[in-house]
Amino acid sequence: MTIQLHCFGESGNAYKAALPLELSGLDWEPVKVDFFNGAARTPEYAAMNVMAEAPVLVDGDLTLSQSGVIQMYITEKTGKFGGATPEEAREVMRWCFWDNHKMSSQCGTLRFLMNFLPEEKRPAEVIGFLGGRVKAAFKTLDTALEGRDWLVGDGPTNADFSCCGYLFYPEPFTFTRADWPNIDRWLSNIEALPGWKHPYDLMPGHPSDRGL
């Protein structure tokens, strides 16, 4: 049975699940969530995910949300991307939690405010504040990648797929690859993985659908 991932192209959180699904070789297909028209706020969606978020994975009778949990499920099914030892597995989870707490959460919000709100509604003080917060996160990530090809061990793991979630998008949110040489090199490693796809090529939905 084909796994379905409810997702949309603009969502870096969905990309964090879609990318390892694609690279794992599992049979999956994206199902577009029309997020910007409120599709995640309907009673039907709430019945599937009380958190009113994408992504949601449906595999037969199983429904899962939270990109980190979907990544763990892909690892459970395929043995891939979870780290090669118990120590590596903990280190993978450490970066997945850090990403959710300090990085993707703030990158996603900042990118939304700077690009997907009408210009006259963009809150300058909030944008400045979040800009400082994401800069601190970029610095942590860049430092951790010094002299390393991947965040954990010798190959790509969920740690990489989580932390890169928002970093391939073209919309400005104060992230410039050239400013962070270790992040830049690491993103090139991810792009070079066989089967890698950009979020807008992997999932349906693009800002141009909304005239942006």
Added chain:
Amino acid sequence: MTIQLHCFGESGNAYKAALPLELSGLDWEPVKVDFFNGAARTPEYAAMNVMAEAPVLVDGDLTLSQSGVIQMYITEKTGKFGGATPEEAREVMRWCFWDNHKMSSQCGTLRFLMNFLPEEKRPAEVIGFLGGRVKAAFKTLDTALEGRDWLVGDGPTNADFSCCGYLFYPEPFTFTRADWPNIDRWLSNIEALPGWKHPYDLMPGHPSDRGL
């Protein structure tokens, strides 16, 4: 060997690890991180945790950070709080990720801005924005707790210990228990657990140390 948890009383993220340590019956002791005087930003601390955050657990040769990973380690060592079945285990992780992404991260920041910054430096627009974000998180949590004693299964799990991280603190950050009857009832269940302690009783460090 006694497990050490580098932590401080004001940190809800540290409480998320300290509370299950205490309730698990493991032999542990808190080690105060003098966070507000920059102790987490020293080279020595960076060598222990590049993320420059508390909590950090040290158990012999093992060093772990991220409250979610420390919770998983407590479950690994004791069999407690991780969910009774694979389905429950996934559901526990789902709430732990949601908490890190949508709740603790924003509650912690908002509480810091509203209480631990000098009054003249508190950014009103950011505080208003985060107030809206945490309200949405409280609504999700309150909805999920409708008719339930615990977030997952029939007893306390890491899901509860994660989501309650900031909710026992007295400092104002737009959270009032009476506004959220299901959350209020659930917090009472947590307080009634044998051995439960308030964060300021469980970990060293209190705002009064800084004259607040």
